[in-house]
Amino acid sequence: MYLETIILVHTVLFSRIIAFPNLALNGSAIQSSVYRVYGPSRVIDGNRNQIFYGESCCHTAVGQSSAWWRLDLGYSAYIHRVVLYYRKDQPDRLKGYHLYISNSFKENNPNSGHECFHYPMSTNNPTIIQSKTCDWTGRYIVYYNKRDDLEAFVELCEVDVFGCYVGRYGSQCKSRCPVNCNNDTCSIWDGSCASCKEGFKGDRCDQVCDKGTYGINCSTSCTNCKNQSCDHRTGECPTEAGCKAGFHGSKCSKGCSANTYSENCQLQCHCLNGITCNDVNGQCPDGLCDPGWRSNTCSQKCEVGTYGPNCQNTCDNCKYTECNQSNGTCIHGCSAGWKGPKCEIRCEKGTYGPNCQDTCDNCKDTECNQFNGTCADGCSAGWKGSKCDMRCKNGTYGPNCQDTCDNCQETECNQFNGTCTRGCSAGWKGPKCEI
Known part of the structure; x- marks a missing residue:
């Protein structure tokens, strides 16, 4: 239960009064050194008496070139205002001080974090009550002073810290920030969110992202999802819809890899020499396909009896007209009258039939039809028949x-x-x- 509050006026569209608690009263303090019994906890005991010997002030050791006092609030808080009450009879020792706010603290590096205020080493003494507006989020408040001589002291009598712990806002910080505020952070004045969690928008993050947008503050678009429909939090595209042509991945954020195209990049193209096709429609540059493929997207295999780039070659001499669609080699050998890997070589004189494996030695002058072996000029002596194969x-x-x-x-x-x-x-x- 907070022991003290401060009443502050904040203007948004109109003025209103909001009372914030003094968070310092729930904290713990340490300082760089202690002079006699003047320890750090005196500064957060609720006693604003600025008379040093009234036992309400701290004091660091003498003979130091730097000195610091640190307050730990226990949790990160939005700190609106810090009020320092310094020793009444030594205002000159307040000159040059720094006021820092941070979420981490190291004793060997006390002067780090966000600098809320710095009082210069001017000739004028500062007032012994310093009220500074910080409007910063942090867990630690550090008062730090450094001098060129050995006259650096911390002689604070009280420090008040007004604001709300992260996740709270409003009078006495009684209200919780809206559930969809990012990092549970909102304005301590009206609860408006600094930013929204993934999938939400609006001052209070109570509106779901519009179709086609997602993420923190709905700031990212999912235009590559088919129908521009995606999960308003993660941006993942519905499995049943998938991605527009040219994209793939759970968020349709990845372009098609080489030689793939269409919706979800599910189709392959086979452009000549591996040249990449258009990832949307699959068209190959100049319409040239790898051997064995055809169509304007080079995605269809050659029909039976054709082979080569764009399937422009035929393998009519192959048995059953079946050949390798890439290089044209005959799968089942050659039709009668032909030989060679592609059956493109006519049978030589004296041979005929499939792969030219038969001979017509009994034909006159060993001349016969390359396909069926019939003798063109009749038979040699001793033989008869159309192929001269009968004695x-x-x-x-x-x-x-x-x-x-x-x-x-x-x-x-x-x-x-x-x-x-x-x-x-x-x-x-x-x-x-x-x-």
Whole structure:
């Protein structure tokens, strides 16, 4: 329970009176040194008697070039005003003092933090009651003095600190700051928030962010979310909606990585030589695709029978017209009449069929159709048939087996040259029994 208050007038749109408690009475104090029994706690005992020997003032040791007194409020507070009551009979020792407010304190570095006030080393003595408006947030109040000689003293008789602990405002700090104030901080006068927690706006942070905005004070936009709809606190885009074309991530704040595009960057493009496509519509520069891909976004694989950049090449000579869509090599080998990795080489003379694996040695001059093996100029001696793959029957010989050896014994002769193998029938002579 605060023991004292100060009544202050604050003007916003009109004047009003607000009483703030003296926070110093709940604090604890230390000082750089102690002269005799004049310790630091005397300064926050509620006794404003400025007569030194009235046992209400502190005193640091003599012979010091610097001296300080520090008040710890226990918690961070918004400090509106600090009132110093100095020793009545030594106003000159008040010259040059500094008043600091901070949220941390080190004895080896007491003169740090926010400087609320500094009284210069002027020729005029200051008044022994110093009332200073600080309007700053902190836990520690430090009175500090430094001299060029050994005449630095702290001889405070009382220090009043008026304001509210963080999270409170209004008369006697009885009201709590609005729940959505950032860091639980609000104006001690009217409770308006200095800034809002993520997802809220307004003087009292009681309004949810408009559609398309989020974060602290609704200051960030989520324009990359599809339909500009996002969580008003975190900015995350709804999973079912996702991101606009060209963006991905939970907040749709990341641009598409190389070779991806569309909503949520879920589609891939295959531009020639890995050149990046437009991350929104996927179009490739100059419309050139990597081998195996086609369309203006280079996102469609080549159809069966085509391959290469933009699928402009065909693999008609491959078996089933199936080839590797990138380099055109035939998957199942070649159709009849062709050979090579891409089946782009015609069968050589004397060969035919799939991959040119068959020969037509029995054709006249070994010339045959490269596809089906039919002999163009007939057969060599001893063979017949469209592919010259049938031996001459007994009693026949020569090209296409068109000659007969009727005069040979039992009509048996060499199928190639017609010479009789068992000799001649009665009445005939000669190698072929033709005489």
